[in-house]
Amino acid sequence: MKGLIRKSLDLCYGWLEKSPLKPLKPLLNAADGFFFRGAEVTEAAPHLRDGINLKRMFIFVVFAAMPSALAGIYLFGWRALWVILISYVVGLGLEVVFAAVRKEEISEGAFVTCILFPLTLPPNIPLWMVGVGIFMGILFGKEVFGGTGHNIFNPALVSRIFLYICFPAVMTGNWIRPMEGWGGFIKYSGDLLSGETLISASLPQAGDAVTAATPLTDFKATGELAPLWDLFWGNVSGSLGETSAILILLGGLFLIITRIADWRIPLSYIGSFVIFAFIFHGINPEKFAPVGFQLLSGGLLFGAFFMATDPVSGPFTKGGRWFFGIICGLLTVLIRGVSGYAEGVMFAILFMNIFSSLIDELVLSYRYKEFRR
């Protein structure tokens, strides 16, 4: 196995040298680097290096998002898998193009973006929209700033906000109820390859797919509250990966235990969210839903564990992370309660992303004030 891969890679390298496809070398390098660790050794002190590398970090985020993704497939049918696959094909394709143009190595950051983005989409989104969204998100959220590590906003959320603003009807209006029993593993919602699902935004109504508003939209419209138990297990309508609170918690804890995500952001985000939601619910229970319902519904947990913890677009100082989370929580409560939108997690995080470097600068200027005489 190992030898075979090595041999075929070497063969490809030899072939690529002579072929006109030479600009695609980053793709081959990426494949090589995926299977085989680099041979580089340290050049100066310190002579040791930690075993961690970005590949492992990013793959672990994908692992952490896996339970939610599987839940998406289980609840909403095999179509969810197509949504994820299209996101990967378009996102990685764009990444390869940019790597080839810039003559850089392909960065693994796109792996994370391409799994997180589809999990924030409604299950019956037209497939072409997924492609457009991830394309725009990676292009305007990441590549225009210079690629991985230079982006100001979380690319997955940029993708989502692009779709959200471009196609509000699809992104906020059309939801389907999750499947009963064995659900999606044996069923398929919608007709995959009919022209209708591929290009039009009209709803696939075939099979067991039944329209149903998300709990938050329901509350906004009618003041009805979904049962907490359903919210906890995920048996409600909503985006692909956001419905099951328990699986998000599972993935989030995995991220925190492996120290990929800083525990401060989810804790401060959810903590401040709970506090503010409690206060506002006390003041105006008509507009602000009860704490438990708000906590488990919508994208709050997914956003707090997977989106807000993106190290590139969030602040890097400890104090900054606390502050970031607290303000995110407050904004989420306010947007959900007061604005016209039912959900506010995405707006809150993107809004705070703008300020993350400012927050860092403030924290650092306080921490190092002795050096600024």
Place this chain on the structure above:
Amino acid sequence: MAEATEKGFRLLTRGLIKDNPTFRMVLGICSTLAVSNRMTNSLAMSLGTTFVIVSSSLSVSLLRNYIPKRVRMAVYTVIIATFVVCVDLYLKAFYPLISKQIGPYVGLIITNCIIMGRCESFASGNKPGPSILDGLGVGMGYSFSLILISAIREPLGFGTMMGYQVLGSWWTPWILMVMPPGAFLVLGLYIWVLRTIYPEKK
């Protein structure tokens, strides 16, 4: 003669790509973002602006030796405002629909930095002939950029072109493209592409 023609030609064309006011100098962004969502609006706006640039350049060039240096800005503003009012009244009279859609932005041509920039940097120091050519060139550059941007925004945002349905009923409009942020994205892409093809001279 040939030399003069060539010079005139250069004045006329440099505004298109090389010194394009929108893509290269990033001037006049306000109106660009606002009106470029439909091709008709773009055309009206670009014609109006070109007219204002050319006529105010000509006026400033004719009056250049009589305008006191200290109050030149005020004088330019008065001249430009005169022509803008002309354009506004013309649109109101003959194309009330367009005037309604791009209404406030016509008045705001006065504040378009491209016009003031041409008056200050070129017309105030050159003869009327070259000034007209320069104004026409820059106006064309502005129009060019507006048309390019709306050529993307209108089909994506409405599925139409000049008001005619071009993309069929299956098309889902991209609402972002109708809003000014969409113009930002398109403008950014154009600037990116043009700067990659024609790199800035160091």
Place this chain on the structure above:
Amino acid sequence: MFSASKSMVKRGYNFGNLQGANFSGTVETLPLPDKVIIPLKQGFSAETQCLVKKGDKVRRGQIIGRDDHTYSSPVHASINGVVEHFETFMEGHEPHFGVVIRREHGDERGFAPIPGAGSPDKTREDISEILYLAGVTALGSTGIPSFHHTSDIDLKDVKALVVNGLSAEPFSLPRELLLSGKIKEFTTGLHLLMKLFDLSENIHVALNKEATVVKELGNALKKNITLHTFENRYPLDMDEVVTEITTGKKVPDGGTPSEVGVVVVGIEEILHVYDAVVLGKPLIDKIISLGGPGFKNNKLLIVAVGTPIEWAILGNIEEGMEERILVGGAMRGKPVEIAAHPVERHFSSLTILEENREREFLYFLKPGFSVLSYSREFLSAFFKKTVRKAQTNIQGESRPCIFCSYCEDICPRRLVPHVYSKMVAFGLAEEAIKYGMEACIECGLCSFACPSKIPLLENIMKGKKELEKRGRWSHPIGLQKLEVEGKL
């Protein structure tokens, strides 16, 4: 100045159980080599004047280089033999001058004793003279002060003495092991130094919490000596840091403990003081540790000063691996360019690491029981007892910084190395001063922990050098400082 001493104790990183870092307490003696090279400049010392000619017969312990006028300490012949020739060798970019002595007789361990030595009851002046003649005064990062010119600090300015018994750097000399069975010698040596410095308080001994001798030493030490125990966290064993965590005195950014009147000596150096004053033995034998996965047996070894490194490690290297030989530990050690380089008197450990260029298959998916990692993404983070493997492979690929802030978390000084690295890359080294770059002690943990494999320490040092070049920041230390002050 940036005070971080309190939190410092809890910061840093415990490398844990490394393959090739377990030493037994037994000390072996290396047979004397056929020839030794005695550099005329060893330790904290300017180059001494050579007192021998080619063909001269020298005795073990005889002074062959001495210069009373500059900041230096005498050097000794470490074997009985004949001066064969003189040799110039390069250490970095500086040429060094060495005396090559060929051994004439067998493995003779006798030596020419230091005149006046032999008992612990000596006056201050006597101790100073004996230590100077024994060459012990050249030990320590900035020398041990005496009535001669031997350190960048004057004897009268010494306000505190810190004995560094920590060895948290991977593969560095395990100092606490030297104490077993030598407590009496240690206390005697310590009292001799206290007498020399005229100190009766402000004496601190730092020791690893888990060392077996802690209790024994605690009982043996008098009341005026404070014994501190710490967890085995790198870089607590660095002189600057150990000064801060024991005395509470803040060492100036980029400076040495001597600038605040503190002398830091290691346990092995105290034992050398005892040897010199009580036994009359000059500094001709040195205990060094052989550590790292590249050695067959890790051990403590008594080596004659001047023994070529290749002789010291002969027959003890793991076969079939590309090795990297370092003087010092694995974090701050200097690579040995020539294997014939002599063991100098301030060396304390030799480390051999494996240059692992193997392209491991699907490395990033491995469970990682034996991976050395600060992150918790490998199982080794949850099984503390497993043996970790140290190697020089960067175990990943260079990527842009993703602001994971591992470098910030691991930094013992609460600095932000990734910010400095970026600023230096953009040519904004001046800006980095505002964020405290000069407080960096160059421990190297940031480079170690970086998942993007950015050489953060290298970039910071580049920035400091650039600042020095532009005259924005300079803090000469040690011999360099003496040179700037015109004393050398």
